[in-house]
Amino acid sequence: MAHYTSKYAIQSSPALFRQNKLKGFTLVELLIVIAIIGILASIVLATTGTARAKSRDARRLADFKSVQAALELYYSSNSSTYPPANTWAALGTALNAGYIKGLPSDPGSYAYTYQSTNGAATPVACGVVKCEGYLIRGQTEYANYMTQDVIGVGAVPSANCTVAGGPPYDYCLKR
Template identity: 40%
Template sequence: MRNNISFSTKGFTLIELLVVISIIGLLASVVLVSFPTSTKKTRDSIRMQELKQIQTALRLYYDIHHQMPINRTPGFGYCDNQANFLQELVDAGLWPYNPKDPGNRNYCYYDYGPDNSIGALLVVTLESYSGTEGIPGSCRPWAPGVNWCSKSDNSYYCLCTPYSPYW
């Protein structure tokens, strides 16, 4: 008796399936490796945009009250508790809510006064930038190593808000 075993050419061979699965796995690993970096950059973008909006609210506050929100603790900026100066903006109707940083980092504030070219300083720490000196809009009023917004490469994004009627 003769065995009539016929092999169908329909379908994929085991080698073909392994090649396709390995290519899909390689592509998936590339996507997963780049995903955390893109989420950090997205959170940083949100931080920078929100800080610019807070700066606009501070300027409006100054136009109305002829002063910036005061420093609650002389000599210290608001970094540990962001609610004080932001709550003043909310109470004045210039900001709709007390913002929460997308990555649980604090928005920092310190008012250097009208006789200083810095004015009120807004600061946030970014995740995906090792040096923010080259980021447009980030002011650097101090020499390297002197303060939080020095000319050193650091991850602070700083906005100076001088007491100027011409902004």
């Protein structure tokens, strides 16, 4: 019986099997790499979530400052009185007459509130009395990111930052 060899014949030597075995990754190695990628992705997503919340809170602060500037323009043009409005929409109607291009809205799912006051340390809604003050309230996402801001008053209006039956506002701008 003759031994037939061909250049296409598969050789079965132990060295060839060892060489082919070293060319790929094992299932355990692939699972470890996938787990590491998953952990890194979750860290990145958690970090960007906090950054986005801080960004929206910074936008809220900028919105309040722009409304404050429009209110001061209104005050100087209208015999030293602020708009006698008790809702954000009513404030928008008063300020859209040349004081601000458009009243900003919350960048998230919260809402801003406005209340005209008599300007006292413990504000009372103005009606018959002159509107010499206001209270703008908003809610933030990131705890302790913003604090209350009092302009021209010595006390912080922490009691006035919360409205009975409403959401807990943690940022107040008072004049």
